[in-house]
Amino acid sequence: MDIGVIFSIIGLVCGFLVAIIGFVQEKMSDVVFGIFLVCFNAFTLWVNAKENDPLTPTALDVYRGRTTLKITYEDSVALDSIVVFKKGYD
Numbered sequence: 001m002d003i004g005v006i007f008s009i010i011g012l013v014c015g016f017l018v019a020i021i022g023f024v025q026e027k028m029s030d031v032v033f034g035i036f037l038v039c040f041n042a043f044t045l046w047v048n049a050k051e052n053d054p055l056t057p058t059a060l061d062v063y064r065g066r067t068t069l070k071i072t073y074e075d076s077v078a079l080d081s082i083v084v085f086k087k088g089y090d
């Protein structure tokens with residue numbers, strides 16, 4: 001587990017605690033700050049998960065020959081092309 005993920009999880013827990021304590025003490029600024037912490041850390045976790053997606057080919061995968069180009073044709077005209085993993089690498 002990455003250190004950034006650990007800090008984001010700790011931030012999520014702290015955000016929930018700040019929001020709950022602010023709600024109990026009826027301090028709206030603490031509740032808003034707690035919600036901000038939760039949203040920020042959830043976004044950070046989401047970005048980290050998208051960045052480390054093993055199903056997305058990287059430039060290094062292309063260099064090592066693990067990918068191929070998939071081209072979509074319509075009436076013998078190339079419309080679209082995407083990089084996909086070769087069979088056995090996904």
